Amino acid sequence: xxxxxxxxxxxxxxxxxxxxxxxxxxxxxxxxxxxxxxxxxxxxxxxxxxxxxxxxxxxxxxxxxxxxxxxxxxxxxxxxxxxxxxxxxxxxxxxxxxxxxxxxxxxxxxxxxxxxxxxxxxxxxxxxxxxxxxxxxxxxxxxxxxxxxxxxxxxxxxxxxxxxxxxxxxxxxxxxxxxxxxxxxxxxxxxxxxxxxxxxxxxxxxxxxxxxxxxxxxxxxxxxxxxxxxxxxxxxxxxxxxxxxxxxxxxxxxxxxxxxxxxxxxxxxxxxxxxxxxxxxxxxxxxxxxxxxxxxxxxxxxxxxxxxxxxxxxxxxxxxxxxxxxxxxxxxxxxxxxxxxxxxxxxxxxxxxxxxxxxxxxxxxxxxxxxxxxxxxxxxxxxxxxxxxxxxxxx
Numbered sequence: 001x002x003x004x005x006x007x008x009x010x011x012x013x014x015x016x017x018x019x020x021x022x023x024x025x026x027x028x029x030x031x032x033x034x035x036x037x038x039x040x041x042x043x044x045x046x047x048x049x050x051x052x053x054x055x056x057x058x059x060x061x062x063x064x065x066x067x068x069x070x071x072x073x074x075x076x077x078x079x080x081x082x083x084x085x086x087x088x089x090x091x092x093x094x095x096x097x098x099x100x101x102x103x104x105x106x107x108x109x110x111x112x113x114x115x116x117x118x119x120x121x122x123x124x125x126x127x128x129x130x131x132x133x134x135x136x137x138x139x140x141x142x143x144x145x146x147x148x149x150x151x152x153x154x155x156x157x158x159x160x161x162x163x164x165x166x167x168x169x170x171x172x173x174x175x176x177x178x179x180x181x182x183x184x185x186x187x188x189x190x191x192x193x194x195x196x197x198x199x200x201x202x203x204x205x206x207x208x209x210x211x212x213x214x215x216x217x218x219x220x221x222x223x224x225x226x227x228x229x230x231x232x233x234x235x236x237x238x239x240x241x242x243x244x245x246x247x248x249x250x251x252x253x254x255x256x257x258x259x260x261x262x263x264x265x266x267x268x269x270x271x272x273x274x275x276x277x278x279x280x281x282x283x284x285x286x287x288x289x290x291x292x293x294x295x296x297x298x299x300x301x302x303x304x305x306x307x308x309x310x311x312x313x314x315x316x317x318x319x320x321x322x323x324x325x326x327x328x329x330x331x332x333x334x335x336x337x338x339x340x341x342x343x344x345x346x347x348x349x350x351x352x353x354x355x356x357x358x359x360x361x362x363x364x365x366x367x368x369x370x371x372x373x374x375x376x377x378x379x380x381x382x383x384x385x386x387x388x389x390x391x392x393x394x395x
Contacts (some may be wrong), residue, residue, distance in 0.1 A: 012088075012094070015220045017216070018216035019096070022096070026293065027292060031251045032097060033250035037101045037102075037134070038103070038137070038250055040084070040105065040140050041107055041124060041128065041140065042104070042140075051087050051094070052086060056102045062134075070106050072106070076222075078228070079235065080140060081243075085247070093231075096244055096247035097247040099254065105127040106121050107122060124155075124183075125149070126155075128141075128183075132158055138246050139159060140243055141169070142238075144170075145181055146181055146182075148186070159188075165264060165265060168190070169241065170185075172204040172237050173206045178206050179206060180207070185210040187315040191211050192212065193215075193285060194216070194238045194241040195217065199289075204237070204238075211284065211285065213285075214284075214288065215244040217238050220240070221233055222240065245290050248268065251292045252296070260306040273289040
């Protein structure tokens with residue numbers, strides 16, 4: 001169902017159910033994301049929506065012909081940008097980090113019009129590298145594909161070496177094989193799954209060893225009209241969850257501008273809502289639900305070492321640590337199903353290998369509790385299985 005965003009009888013924010021539980025109003029008293037730039041690599045971004053006026057730094061997109069086009073013909077990238085940094089003006093979507101700014105990178109997704117638009121549009125690997133060479137702190141990638149690409153992996157490693165926080169949607173194959181797509185499945189990328197308003201893991205949300213965090217991802221509006229005349233209700237996907245995770249990171253980084261990517265990542269992981277041991281992450285929820293308010297509310301929060309990658313064991317090497325000091329100073333085919341005795345592991349090409357470990361989850365319940373804000377929300381794991389040990393990322 002579409003609706004006019006300017007209609008007085010309805011506004012998008014009234015259906016952004018997560019803003020209350022995440023205590024957005026309280027967080028904004030501490031941080032709005034000001035000073036943080038987020039690259040949105042997507043279908044483009046319409047900088048002229050009411051909610052995005054003044055929020056999109058089109059002039060900071062590299063000026064070469066292949067990168068300069070940012071027009072959005074599907075609304076997907078614009079939705080992601082609004083979820084991250086929208087002001088909510090005109091009844092539009094309210095971003096979780098309205099003080100942040102968006103640097104848009106359009107890649108060759110569906111909806112492009114004509115050969116000239118395609119010529120002016122890079123592939124995802126080019127866009128990742130281009131974003132890495134700007135002063136953005138966070139790279140949001142609400143897209144994915146099945147097969148791993150060595151070229152894409154190299155671009156991810158390049159961006160990580162520049163100290164960027166890479167966040168990606170894990171995919172929407174939960175009702176099928178559950179396969180997590182790339183780039184989310186690559187080392188150095190924080191993969192985000194989706195939950196609904198009740199805290200239930202979204203049925204469509206992909207799952208497996210590459211889920212790092214979870215965030216709200218369904219039952220709120222998004223753009224559905226190529227002419228940007230109306231939103232649609234219930235625009236669902238891990239794309240939206242990734243955007244909300246990126247906004248959460250922006251809030252934290254804005255409040256602590258001297259922190260490195262390692263410290264911001266560690267803060268997201270350490271404060272995530274979960275009731276299982278941190279060293280035993282869930283294949284559905286990873287380390288838990290993003291809760292930036294926990295960091296913002298604690299003036300004495302200790303983010304740990306600036307030069308130690310909190311996901312080094314999973315990433316296979318401390319690449320982020322190698323670059324974090326200079327960064328802060330300078331501004332598929334389906335993987336085989338793991339068993340309890342042979343958990344899935346990452347290889348350098350995004351494949352899997354048997355680890356020979358017998359580590360498994362201590363959880364024997366299919367109902368887990370998280371707290372998005374002040375109140376707890378139940379998280380129901382689909383099916384009868386328990387949340388097993390998450391895959392370790394190795395090279």
